[in-house]
Amino acid sequence: MLNDPLYAALRRVFGEVLVASEGERAAITSAPRSSVSRILRRKSDTVTAYGEQYRVNCPFCKNTPPYTPDNGQHLWISHIYNTDIQYDNRVVNFGWSPAKCYRRGCLESRRNKAALMAMIKEALDGASLKMDLVEERRAPSLENLPGVPLPPHLALTDPAVPEFVHSYLAGRGTSAKELSEDWGAVIGFTRFYERPALVFPIWQRGAYVSWQARFIGDDMELFKNGHKKPKYYIPSPTKKSWMLYNMDRAKYHSPGVLVEGIFDCIKVGEAGVCLFGKKPSLFQCRILGSLFGSSRLVWMPDANDPDSVATAEKMAPELMRSGLIKDVRIARLPYGDPGSFNRRELWEVIKGAGPLN
Ligand SMILES: [Zn+2]
Numbered sequence: 001m002l003n004d005p006l007y008a009a010l011r012r013v014f015g016e017v018l019v020a021s022e023g024e025r026a027a028i029t030s031a032p033r034s035s036v037s038r039i040l041r042r043k044s045d046t047v048t049a050y051g052e053q054y055r056v057n058c059p060f061c062k063n064t065p066p067y068t069p070d071n072g073q074h075l076w077i078s079h080i081y082n083t084d085i086q087y088d089n090r091v092v093n094f095g096w097s098p099a100k101c102y103r104r105g106c107l108e109s110r111r112n113k114a115a116l117m118a119m120i121k122e123a124l125d126g127a128s129l130k131m132d133l134v135e136e137r138r139a140p141s142l143e144n145l146p147g148v149p150l151p152p153h154l155a156l157t158d159p160a161v162p163e164f165v166h167s168y169l170a171g172r173g174t175s176a177k178e179l180s181e182d183w184g185a186v187i188g189f190t191r192f193y194e195r196p197a198l199v200f201p202i203w204q205r206g207a208y209v210s211w212q213a214r215f216i217g218d219d220m221e222l223f224k225n226g227h228k229k230p231k232y233y234i235p236s237p238t239k240k241s242w243m244l245y246n247m248d249r250a251k252y253h254s255p256g257v258l259v260e261g262i263f264d265c266i267k268v269g270e271a272g273v274c275l276f277g278k279k280p281s282l283f284q285c286r287i288l289g290s291l292f293g294s295s296r297l298v299w300m301p302d303a304n305d306p307d308s309v310a311t312a313e314k315m316a317p318e319l320m321r322s323g324l325i326k327d328v329r330i331a332r333l334p335y336g337d338p339g340s341f342n343r344r345e346l347w348e349v350i351k352g353a354g355p356l357n
Helices: 003-012 032-042 108-124 163-170 176-183 262-270 282-292 306-321 342-350
Strands: 017-018 046-050 053-056 075-078 084-087 090-093 099-103 130-132 153-155 185-187 197-204 207-214 256-257 270-276 296-299 327-330
Touching: 003 053, 003 108, 075 153, 130 282, 176 262, 207 262, 256 262, 256 282, 262 270, 262 342, 282 296, 296 306, 306 327
Parallel strands: 084 130, 256 270, 256 296, 296 327
Antiparallel strands: 017 053, 053 075, 075 099, 084 090, 153 185, 185 197, 197 207
């Protein structure tokens, strides 16, 4: 528990508090000693991950117990919520109060924001929230880690692989043979899913580092508390923000093609890299810079997800302005995600991507 007084105050206000990402500090980009004022001005650029979070029932959308699948603890409050940061022998309140209601977005309203702040302040009863400024959390040098062992598995081409796996893959425009031969995928028996899942090994700078599992099908399994399990799973201690799928092969291609998921990457082919999400972490941006800095990166967001397109539109010019990559372009699909097209169709869109203006 990183912020005991805040946690205790939340207990007083909300009763039960779940802790997520326990022990993980917020990641703040390192700044030279003289630039406190710059940090203050550019707070949105300096926090790159919010670390430990306290999850409570949202008082605004009446998200209260008992807990059912549609009624969980949807209000997430970061451990750095309204906390004074000790920096360079002085204490600064950065005015950050990261909190988000994942059910209805209740905290986008100024009034609710202020109301939450007031509730917490009152519960704090004069106790102050203080923390040392921590440097950006750096991804460890993955090449030197032993790698997370693959779960027990079966070759995708094994005759014992059930038929529904083949029909699922055919529905996604690929095959057991392609996934096995070109991408090293297997059928894995993970501890996360009850059913066997597709397991993709992840290599980085010549070393095997971890794997990602993809649930087969759309009838998601449930956790004990009734929540749906996610479709993708990456085992700890690795984090998706540390990795860039297929980077070792894509680096020989120009342009490299940036997509969200492994299946998108498979559709693109060897030039594809995937983020395991829609927004690259600072670390992933650096890898992209090292791979494609002097060549070209074409970013292909999911056309059916406005957030994904907005992220690409915001960050592509930033990658160029920051000097990380000389030429970044956005490939705009007419609809759907890269998984909805075949490779030839995708490459028509990729080649048609013009320079940003
Ligand atoms: Zn809410």
